[in-house]
Amino acid sequence: MEHYLIKTYGCQMNIHESEKLAGMMQSLGYTETDSEDNADIIVFNTCCVRDGAEQKIYAHIGALKKLKKAKPDLIIAICGCMTQVNGRPETIKSKFPFVNIIFGTHNLNEFKKYIIQFKANRKYICDVWPEARYLDEHIDTYRTSNNNAWINISYGCNNFCTYCIVPYVRGRERSRNFADIIEECKDAINDGYKYITLLGQNVNSYGNDIDDKNVTFANLLKEIAHLEGDFRLKFMTSHPKDLTEDVVRVIADEPKIAKVIHLPIQSGSNKILKSMNRNYTREKYLSLIDMIRKYIPDCYISTDIIVGFPGETEQDFEDTYNIINQVRYDGVFAFMYSKRDGTLASKMDNQIDIAVKRERVNKLLAQSKKITKEKNMEAVGKSYNVIVNSFDAINRLYNCTTDSGKSIVVMADNLDINSFYKVVVTEFSKNKLFGKIGE
Ligand code: 5AD
Numbered sequence: 001m002e003h004y005l006i007k008t009y010g011c012q013m014n015i016h017e018s019e020k021l022a023g024m025m026q027s028l029g030y031t032e033t034d035s036e037d038n039a040d041i042i043v044f045n046t047c048c049v050r051d052g053a054e055q056k057i058y059a060h061i062g063a064l065k066k067l068k069k070a071k072p073d074l075i076i077a078i079c080g081c082m083t084q085v086n087g088r089p090e091t092i093k094s095k096f097p098f099v100n101i102i103f104g105t106h107n108l109n110e111f112k113k114y115i116i117q118f119k120a121n122r123k124y125i126c127d128v129w130p131e132a133r134y135l136d137e138h139i140d141t142y143r144t145s146n147n148n149a150w151i152n153i154s155y156g157c158n159n160f161c162t163y164c165i166v167p168y169v170r171g172r173e174r175s176r177n178f179a180d181i182i183e184e185c186k187d188a189i190n191d192g193y194k195y196i197t198l199l200g201q202n203v204n205s206y207g208n209d210i211d212d213k214n215v216t217f218a219n220l221l222k223e224i225a226h227l228e229g230d231f232r233l234k235f236m237t238s239h240p241k242d243l244t245e246d247v248v249r250v251i252a253d254e255p256k257i258a259k260v261i262h263l264p265i266q267s268g269s270n271k272i273l274k275s276m277n278r279n280y281t282r283e284k285y286l287s288l289i290d291m292i293r294k295y296i297p298d299c300y301i302s303t304d305i306i307v308g309f310p311g312e313t314e315q316d317f318e319d320t321y322n323i324i325n326q327v328r329y330d331g332v333f334a335f336m337y338s339k340r341d342g343t344l345a346s347k348m349d350n351q352i353d354i355a356v357k358r359e360r361v362n363k364l365l366a367q368s369k370k371i372t373k374e375k376n377m378e379a380v381g382k383s384y385n386v387i388v389n390s391f392d393a394i395n396r397l398y399n400c401t402t403d404s405g406k407s408i409v410v411m412a413d414n415l416d417i418n419s420f421y422k423v424v425v426t427e428f429s430k431n432k433l434f435g436k437i438g439e
C-alpha cells in the first residue's frame with residue numbers, strides 16, 4: 001500500500017484544497033500517513049501571503065533532502081499560492097533540485113494526471129497555469145476537518161488591496177454556480193457534517209459576476225439555511241465594503257446560521273485604509289458593527305489587522321489600537337505588514353522598521369488578549385449553542401465547542417457526541433469556560 005502526506009500552509013482555502021488533493025490521491029489507491037518516513041508522496045500546499053510563510057516552507061522542503069536521498073522513489077510535489085508567484089517555480093527547482101512535481105492553484109484538478117505521468121517516466125513536471133481554465137467542480141473531496149465541511153462559493157479576488165498578493169496568485173473572482181453549491185451542501189449534510197463553512201476571499205460579492213440578480217450571497221445563505229437537517233451554516237471572509245444589511249438580517253433571522261462574523265478591518269486609520277485601497281472609512285466600519293449588534297446583539301465578531309503598513313505613524317497605530325477597545329472583538333488576528341513583490345504597497349515610501357512593527361503587533365495582541373479574557377468572564381450566565389466533541393470518562397465531562405469554536409467543558413449525563421445542545425456558562429476559571437445544559 002502506498003501512502004501520502006500533505007503539508008498545508010495558510011488559510012482555510014488551502015486546508016480545503018488539501019482535502020481535494022487527498023481525494024485525488026485516494027482515488028489512485030494511496031492512503032494517508034502522518035510519517036514522512038512512511039510516505040511515498042509528500043505534497044506541500046503552500047502560502048505566500050507573508051514572507052514568513054514562504055521562508056518556513058523553504059526550510060521544510062530543504063529538510064527533506066536527506067529523506068529523498070535515502071528513498072529516491074519518494075515523490076515530492078509543490079503546489080498552492082507560492083508556485084503562482086512569478087519566478088518561484090524556478091527558485092524552488094534551483095534551491096531544491098530533488099522536487100518532482102510543481103503545479104499551481106489554477107490547475108489543482110490536474111494533480112492526478114501529473115502523478116500518473118511522473119510514475120510512468122519519472123521526468124520532472126512543472127505546470128503552472130497563469131489563469132483558471134475552468135471552475136474546480138466535481139473533485140472527490142476527502143474531508144478532514146471533523147464535523148465541518150468547507151464548501152467553496154467563489155475563487156479569486158477583484159479587490160486589489162495594495163498589500164495583498166492574493167489577486168495575483170488566485171486570479172479574478174469566479175463565483176460557483178448556485179445550484180452546484182446547494183447540491184454540495186445537501187451531500188455534506190446527508191453525510192452527517194454538522195457545520196457547513198462557505199469559503200470565498202470576499203463572500204459578500206458572491207454572484208456579482210453572474211448575470212442573474214437573484215444570485216446573491218443573501219439568497220445563497222437563505223437557501224442553504226432552509227435545507228433539511230440538523231446543521232449550522234458559517235462563512236468567511238466578509239469584506240466591510242460589501243457587507244450589506246440584508247445579509248445581516250438573514251443571519252439574524254435564520255436559526256441555522258451561526259452568529260459569527262469575521263470582518264477584517266486591517267487598520268483603524270482613514271489615511272491608511274485609503275492607501276490600502278480598502279474602500280471604506282473607520283466611521284463606515286464602526287457603523288457596520290453597530291448594525292450587526294442591532295440585529296444580532298451577541299454576535300461573535302473577529303477581525304484581521306495589519307500593523308506597520310507603509311506610512312503608518314504612531315497616530316495611525318493609535319487609531320487602530322482604539323478601534324479594538326471600541327469594538328471589543330471576540331478574536332483579533334494581527335499581522336506585521338510583509339512586503340510582497342508586485343503589489344502596489346511594496347513600492348511605497350516610508351516602509352516601517354521591523355522593530356516598530358514588532359512593538360505595535362505585540363501591543364495590539366496583548367490588549368486583544370485582555371479583552372478576550374474580559375469577554376470570557378462576561379460569558380458567565382450566557383447561553384450558547386454547542387456541539388459535543390468528546391467525552392472525558394474519568395472526570396465525566398464533555399468537551400464542547402460553540403459555533404464560533406470556543407471550548408466549553410460541560411458537566412452532564414449521557415450527551416450524544418456530534419450533537420447540538422444549548423448550554424449556559426456557569427464559570428470561567430483557569431482560562432476555561434464551564435457550563436451546564438440549559439437555555
Ligand atoms: N502582510 C501582512 N499581512 C497580510 N495579509 C494579507 N496580505 C498581507 C501582507 N502583505 C493579512 C490580511 C488578511 C489576512 C488573511 O492576511 O490581514 O486579512
Ligand code: SF4
Pocket residue numbers: 157158159160161164165166167201202239
Ligand atoms: Fe487580499 Fe483584499 Fe482580496 Fe482579501 S479582499 S484577498 S485582503 S485583495
